[in-house]
Amino acid sequence: MAVKTLIEAVREAMAEEMRRDPRVIVFGEDVEEGGVFRATEGFVQEFGRERCFDTPLAESAIVGVAIGASLNGLLPIAEIQFADFIWPAVDQIINEAARIRWRSNGAWGCPIVVRAPYGAGIRGGPYHSQSVESVFAHVPGLKVVCVASPYDAKGLLKAAIRDPDPVLFFEHKRAYRLVREEVPEDDYVLPLGQAAVKREGKDITLVSYGMMAQHALKAAERAAEEDGIQVEVIDLRTLRPLDSETVLASVRKTGKALVAYEDNLFGGYGAEIAALIAEEAFDYLDGPVTRLAAPDVPISPFSPALEDAILPGEENVLEAIRRLAAY
Amino acid sequence: MAVKTLIEAVREAMAEEMRRDPRVIVFGEDVEEGGVFRATEGFVQEFGRERCFDTPLAESAIVGVAIGASLNGLLPIAEIQFADFIWPAVDQIINEAARIRWRSNGAWGCPIVVRAPYGAGIRGGPYHSQSVESVFAHVPGLKVVCVASPYDAKGLLKAAIRDPDPVLFFEHKRAYRLVREEVPEDDYVLPLGQAAVKREGKDITLVSYGMMAQHALKAAERAAEEDGIQVEVIDLRTLRPLDSETVLASVRKTGKALVAYEDNLFGGYGAEIAALIAEEAFDYLDGPVTRLAAPDVPISPFSPALEDAILPGEENVLEAIRRLAAY
Amino acid sequence: MAVEKVDTAGLTDQELLDVYYKMLLTRALSQRMRVLQRMGKGTFAVSAEGHEGAQVGSAYVLRPGQDWTVPYYRSVGVAVTVGMTARDVMMAFFARRDDISSGGRNMPNHFSHRELRIVSGSAPVATQVPHAVGIALASKLRGLDEVTFVYFGDGATSKGDTHEAMNFAGVHRLPVVFICENNSYAISVHISKQMAVENVSIRAQGYGFPGVTVDGNDVLAVYRAALEAHQRARAGEGPTFIEVKTYRLAPHSSDDDDRRYRSREEVEAWSQREAIVRFRALLQELGLLNQEKEESLNRRVAREVDEATDYAEQAPPPDPATVFRHLYAE
Amino acid sequence: MAVEKVDTAGLTDQELLDVYYKMLLTRALSQRMRVLQRMGKGTFAVSAEGHEGAQVGSAYVLRPGQDWTVPYYRSVGVAVTVGMTARDVMMAFFARRDDISSGGRNMPNHFSHRELRIVSGSAPVATQVPHAVGIALASKLRGLDEVTFVYFGDGATSKGDTHEAMNFAGVHRLPVVFICENNSYAISVHISKQMAVENVSIRAQGYGFPGVTVDGNDVLAVYRAALEAHQRARAGEGPTFIEVKTYRLAPHSSDDDDRRYRSREEVEAWSQREAIVRFRALLQELGLLNQEKEESLNRRVAREVDEATDYAEQAPPPDPATVFRHLYAE
Numbered sequence A, B: 001m002a003v004k005t006l007i008e009a010v011r012e013a014m015a016e017e018m019r020r021d022p023r024v025i026v027f028g029e030d031v032e033e034g035g036v037f038r039a040t041e042g043f044v045q046e047f048g049r050e051r052c053f054d055t056p057l058a059e060s061a062i063v064g065v066a067i068g069a070s071l072n073g074l075l076p077i078a079e080i081q082f083a084d085f086i087w088p089a090v091d092q093i094i095n096e097a098a099r100i101r102w103r104s105n106g107a108w109g110c111p112i113v114v115r116a117p118y119g120a121g122i123r124g125g126p127y128h129s130q131s132v133e134s135v136f137a138h139v140p141g142l143k144v145v146c147v148a149s150p151y152d153a154k155g156l157l158k159a160a161i162r163d164p165d166p167v168l169f170f171e172h173k174r175a176y177r178l179v180r181e182e183v184p185e186d187d188y189v190l191p192l193g194q195a196a197v198k199r200e201g202k203d204i205t206l207v208s209y210g211m212m213a214q215h216a217l218k219a220a221e222r223a224a225e226e227d228g229i230q231v232e233v234i235d236l237r238t239l240r241p242l243d244s245e246t247v248l249a250s251v252r253k254t255g256k257a258l259v260a261y262e263d264n265l266f267g268g269y270g271a272e273i274a275a276l277i278a279e280e281a282f283d284y285l286d287g288p289v290t291r292l293a294a295p296d297v298p299i300s301p302f303s304p305a306l307e308d309a310i311l312p313g314e315e316n317v318l319e320a321i322r323r324l325a326a327y
Numbered sequence C, D: 001m002a003v004e005k006v007d008t009a010g011l012t013d014q015e016l017l018d019v020y021y022k023m024l025l026t027r028a029l030s031q032r033m034r035v036l037q038r039m040g041k042g043t044f045a046v047s048a049e050g051h052e053g054a055q056v057g058s059a060y061v062l063r064p065g066q067d068w069t070v071p072y073y074r075s076v077g078v079a080v081t082v083g084m085t086a087r088d089v090m091m092a093f094f095a096r097r098d099d100i101s102s103g104g105r106n107m108p109n110h111f112s113h114r115e116l117r118i119v120s121g122s123a124p125v126a127t128q129v130p131h132a133v134g135i136a137l138a139s140k141l142r143g144l145d146e147v148t149f150v151y152f153g154d155g156a157t158s159k160g161d162t163h164e165a166m167n168f169a170g171v172h173r174l175p176v177v178f179i180c181e182n183n184s185y186a187i188s189v190h191i192s193k194q195m196a197v198e199n200v201s202i203r204a205q206g207y208g209f210p211g212v213t214v215d216g217n218d219v220l221a222v223y224r225a226a227l228e229a230h231q232r233a234r235a236g237e238g239p240t241f242i243e244v245k246t247y248r249l250a251p252h253s254s255d256d257d258d259r260r261y262r263s264r265e266e267v268e269a270w271s272q273r274e275a276i277v278r279f280r281a282l283l284q285e286l287g288l289l290n291q292e293k294e295e296s297l298n299r300r301v302a303r304e305v306d307e308a309t310d311y312a313e314q315a316p317p318p319d320p321a322t323v324f325r326h327l328y329a330e
């Protein structure tokens, strides 16, 4: 099995699906040339400009046109160049993609994938760093994935493309070239809606996703080595539908829950996880449901000094683990 | 003191502020004619079309133009006809209004108010019923108010208009003519960021806002009468900044927390309240932090039979109170 | 003699009468819904009264089940022209379980019919325009002989989505026709506050395709413009924008009181020259319509609307337990 | 003799040389930032090389501190023309504490200067266009003699915000000038995939105000068009759209490799006829510039850029503790 980066895994997933099913097309800004992160490198050569093409600079149309194309038999992957630029398309995503099946009583379906690089840590400033998942994970009718792991990315993106409903697929851009792992060459699909227990442990349940799940794993290793604290690390992978069973089963075992996410703390996605645990696993809790996330300022300031001051990472997770363990 | 409806209170607050400060203007769709809910009835007559005027049908421009006008010395109130139609303006709200002061290191400010009727229960179907507050309450740089009480609405809307930062002001449309209460004629301002303890109690803390806070109060009365359960009802009023002290102090007293909101349960605003309580008041909890909200389907189906099946109300709150009390 | 010179746009006598019948049906359904709403039998009604020429005239070009229709909430005449029945319309009005458009989930007049390729829409203005473009994109990429007609009002021209979609269609030369029913008002907002141009069809030039303005009170003029646009689309020549100047004779919806912003004289003046009145005169002139025929048509329409109303009124509402269905594919 | 016929747009000799100086400064700052970024001294750079004619020519019309400037990330030449210094530009490049634009919070080239009325912008394309319209609305409602210039690229014309804002400005006849720096590319996307028209200025007609296309390599032509638009705005005649045809001589940004999508021949051809080369020839023809003068100007510019770079490089970064400030008014 070859070791691959996240961006390679993403590219491979799309290319394989495009080979497999002629209905799959991909479009967005700069995708013909390969995309600003090179996710579609070589696609024009292999699939032609009919199946991989540039659009005008208009995110609402990118998603709206994808919806229309999906109603007429295609399986579009719409690329939003940075998640920070998804906001103009929110109306199409929330009012349209998420509701068309339900509002037509099942007559129509909307099998689109909206891919976007998200997350901070690349010195991108406040407009190339945002975490936007909480908004979409709240909306009935959508499915939402956040990945930083290449293995997960490939399997989940393939599932997303085959899924009959709209899937928002957020790839942590800092992980694109940073995170490497073994990725099978062959056609494997990971089901949407299944969390992965990336590390077992008996003392604390650490729920995370995206780049923070990578930090969490490293922090957990260190907590084991340095403090003998056994942390169970759950990478949610799919934020909607949530695999609440895996989360709750773990908390019932460990009695302590730490929820870590990169987004702003207040009202972020992790609030839902914390709320779920506080209600459904209350009797098992031996300590407060703890959250670790970015403070409530725009993510991220461009200045490295400022970005480093707010962006949570391995050290912060480790500290939170220690604090919760000591409770 | 006269008894007034919510819509009267809203109208009065705007008119008083417009009389007080010539910089205040209001614009949006159909506002000249008085607005679809009559919030600006009589404004053209009193203030002229220079201060109350119709815009083209374009929500992103409505907010974007308001931002610009606020940079050049005006205090615009931008009306979005229904909260369901705010989505096209999300980019202007999140990427622009919320960040301009911070990103300019304090040089610029954005004193706008975006008003929108929100909420269900008026047979408006899935596009005239939405609760949208969670998205905005999550964003640093914004302030968010949700009201159904006429008294609160007047005092808070005046505060919002005078506030130097962008305020999203959501008025529950079902309450417009339904909820009546005494509203002073005079100029009073209620501070943003202060919750109201609408009813004291020792057994359960019930945190809510908007129309659900009205249901909560009624349910609490019945719980006291019928079951002898003393529920403390907190109407948050301002969702961001959150008055966490009032919430936590109450939970530390009662030991039990119920969070009630009209929006979809999963990832809704109440998740943040539950998460906060589970972390900050953990040692005081005598029962699971419980949430009551709409199930995860679009709010609302047009059919009365379907809407009534999903929309939480007084009965559901009462049931939840009883369940939590019995825990 | 004058009669000989009437350009009936290649429509047969039978078709001309069919157009007229569909206009009458649109009118009658709209009126009935308004009346029923006022009687408290429904909570919401939108009327197409006044728009019959714009709607039936354009949609008559479509090949049902082959071409695609992306309507908006005022499109009663489009829906019935493409093949939805009076029953379909009334079932939606009463929000019934077997309402084909949405099973009572969407508001009335939000028509949807998969077999007829009438696409489910929402209430937010203009969001359907990019959908139409996406449908047309798929038609082109898949090499299918399909044309998409998308409908919207003058207010919708101000939205970003309309712009983004028209530009996209122009760049990709897609088989889509944009039909703007310009009735001079967006609820109470007069066109003069919506745009600073006389004919909004001029905007098509900025997207690299033709735009025309036609008189919506002349149903055959609308038909001709739509036919030409349809032919251009099929020939691979790309989109067309058709602005149909029309007028709504009723308030915006049952929630609106148009006396606040429109003079009765203005409404009266338009109702003198509206499409049904005018087309009736033409058909009479052509010898296709006499009083007897007219009365029989009216009876037929009334019967259909009565029957549809009775049927829908008695039909069962949706079962509350089903509200969770179809959120995702089953 | 030919010299006599040159239309210098009413600019004095001194002003003509000042325009030239600002073009050179823009060029030198852009180049320096690119070089510094490649040296690892900064993480991001955007260049205005090639856009000097479009930017300096138009912004030279503005009355600093009175008129409003709403720039975009490529607006180095606009910023320095309105009055920002080389230091201001470099302080932003290095994300310094005392960077006037943002204190190191925003990316480089996101210029902001309250006293000069240069409005803080974001990276999302076109969101600034409605802001400019709102500023102009306030100018009009407050009866102030102010004009707003807003800048954006060809890619930005596709966005809904641009459309909504231009339509709004047309309806309200606001004193705003829309300046589109059409360089034929949005990153790698060629204009032919962005729009199906030759000149995007044609769209202004659809909003009820004039649109013109000018040659961005002719700085005086740009100036004249901007001046006329500025006068129209002040006279209460409403907005103007100015499309300036130009070309960027450098990649989109330091993250871009333009060799992937542009031939070197194309770049070379444009650099032959770019605005600085052309204006230099004109100034020589007019006898305003000789080799000595040219060298002295170049030395001045180099000195300024060196000084600014040194100053900014040594300036302190923001204090992490301040990151929470200015989220709300203090």
Ligand SMILES: Cc1ncc(C[n+]2csc(CCOP(=O)(O)OP(=O)(O)O)c2C)c(N)n1
Pocket (backbone or CB within 6 Å): B029, B057, B059, B081, B085, C074, C123, C124, C125, C152, C153, C154, C155, C156, C157, C181, C183, C185, C186, C187, C252
């Ligand atoms: C995005 C959005 N904003 C506001 C509304 C409220 N609204 C419903 S219809 C309408 C007017 C539409 O006018 P027009 O497009 O001219 O169509 P008409 O009703 O005149 O046929 C408005 C403002 C909406 N549905 N969607």
Ligand SMILES: Cc1ncc(C[n+]2csc(CCOP(=O)(O)OP(=O)(O)O)c2C)c(N)n1
Pocket (backbone or CB within 6 Å): A029, A057, A059, A081, A085, D074, D123, D124, D125, D152, D153, D154, D155, D156, D157, D181, D183, D185, D186, D187, D252
């Ligand atoms: C809404 C949005 N989408 C995508 C991007 C990414 N992006 C940054 S600049 C750019 C191209 C802009 O091209 P143009 O408007 O022609 O300006 P130019 O850079 O050529 O001067 C793109 C796609 C963005 N910043 N904002």
Ligand SMILES: [Mg+2]
Pocket (backbone or CB within 6 Å): C153, C154, C155, C181, C182, C183, C184, C185, C186, C187
């Ligand atoms: Mg209209």
Ligand SMILES: [Mg+2]
Pocket (backbone or CB within 6 Å): D153, D154, D155, D181, D182, D183, D184, D185, D186, D187
């Ligand atoms: Mg460009």
